[in-house]
Amino acid sequence: MDKCAHPLVDTQTTLPSCEFEDFPIIDKCGSRADVLYGLLRFIEPRREVAVKAFRCGLKSVSTLAVENEIRIWRLLGFHPHIASFLAIAPVNVYDEKYSAKGVVSEYCAQGNAWVYLNKSDPDVTNHSLRFQLLKDVIRGLTHIHAQSIVHGDLKAFNVLIDGNDNTQVARICDFGSSSISCACYSGPQEQEGTLPWDSPELWVPGEDDDDDDRVPSRTERSDIWAFGCVALEIQMGLTPWDPFDMRNAEAMKRRQFNAGTGPPAMFSDPNLGLEAHQVKLQVWNLMVKCWGASPQQRPTAAELLKEMLGMNLIAT
Template sequence: MPILPFKFLRLRLKGRSHVPIHQDQYVENAVFPRSPVVTDCIHPELDRKFDLTSSVRCADRSPIVYGYHADLWKGIWNGEVVAIKVIRVIGNSVDRKQACAKNALKEVEIWSSVKHKNVLPLYGYSHEFGPVPSLVSPYMNDGTASLYLKTHPDVNRLQICAEISNGLAYLHEQRIVHGDLKGDNVLICSLEDRPYPLICDFGLSKRLDLTGSLRSTIVKGTVPWMAKELLMPGTTEDEEAACTLTFQSDVWAWGMTTYELFTDAPPYSHLKYRTLFELSMHIADGNVPEYPVSCEQSLEQHVWALLQMCWNPDPSQRPRSDELRLLVRGQVPVNPTV
């Protein structure tokens, strides 16, 4: 894969992913209440560089994606189509809105600090699309990796997964744990008929301390992609490691994402579980996906062995993210211990 500098990616995004739009296609933002301006949780330099308030407009009258925590709108910034992540706020209290606003701006601080060819760039944020600052990023016509591969079955899936691991390794080098890696949080940018995956959605991301962990009593995420130790606190030999977001839990999620992208289905989708709690207990009991026989022509054995390494119940025995790309390409031996 050719190395694409960030500036090159930014320029080339103007091709297929960015679409110029005429002024008469703008949609007024009057339907959105202005967000409270939170000044004590973001560095002034970030405020100057990334505050796009008054320069971003909506391009449609309804969201293009409805989500549980946020809706995605198509917008216009500097004549280009952009994506506007409008965060939902549950409850009308001032404290709740202020807390959500601070969380959004913390996401800005993390996201704005990363620049890599396999990470979606952040353009900035705006206070004009709801009670919480909304995040503005490039709009990708090719959609998410999970949807793209369903409509482009001949794409090299191993290449896509290797490049996702490349972006993940970069985030870990920056002491950032993503916290919610899955196919829907990877967008595809096509350059010269070649798909490039871009990791996105840093709503659950955290910058970790020097120990490489973040202690928390509440861990959020998407259950089928979450590591065993996150779903059943106290089940690991080291109880202090329970309920902790780590680089290793991201590696587990990369393994589940790779499984998802090869099978065109979420992990455990073949199970008939009635609730997410039931699925959580299934994972916490040590169950991982079985080899998908339907993918035996595309999912090579050394890749399957690597996924088993990523799902090792002992987080310390999982490969590091910087090892994944070499391992997934078979450039170094894979020796699963589970």
């Protein structure tokens, strides 16, 4: 039997103190966690960090889920296109609504990719810049999959943009829905993602459908479907299934799949404007590959990266 590739020595750092601003919440991770802005006191100059703080209460995250997220984030190590895990912080000291362990990571000043790319800044309309960020994402996903890890909830909101006016870098974050494809994995088995980004095999029938309550596992190939949706967001500024109301996404997906028209975007959609830019057309072809109806039809992250690195895109 091959040796497990996921040994992890318990050497994580617990910060003795972390200083927060007056208005610390900079983002929310659904109903179960907040992202806080902080400064490390014991480093000069003080280092800006983001702290994921898990809420206590009825919708709290289980201890198993928190430990699973921490373990997976640490296993990924340092990579230029993954938000770096730095340490653990006792966030309950600052607010009792949070559980004891908060995850400290690097602070990315530009926020998530969806917010960043919807700014009025003319630079973010540059399709070559958008494609560069998309290549960053596939580089990060290739690294994740190389560790036999499934992200489970890939979307533009879970991609952070770091850098200044001259250089922007995309980094994948939020491993709360991640799992390890290995016998060593003992974390949660039924991970939640985000429905409009979910691949067809993850769709679970409702109460009136076949009596099968098994929840399909998220896999590297379901991550690839989600990456196609991220390409739609980053390159074209559209969410999957746009312009449908996301509150009705489940009913809409039922109709789409029953009709055999599975992809979350159609080439004929005038909102896409695919004919206008060579960049968009090339990325569209990638997206179609990601949206193969069966998991086996989809390329791997490494194959997508190789193809994207070979593209010669025109800045428009």
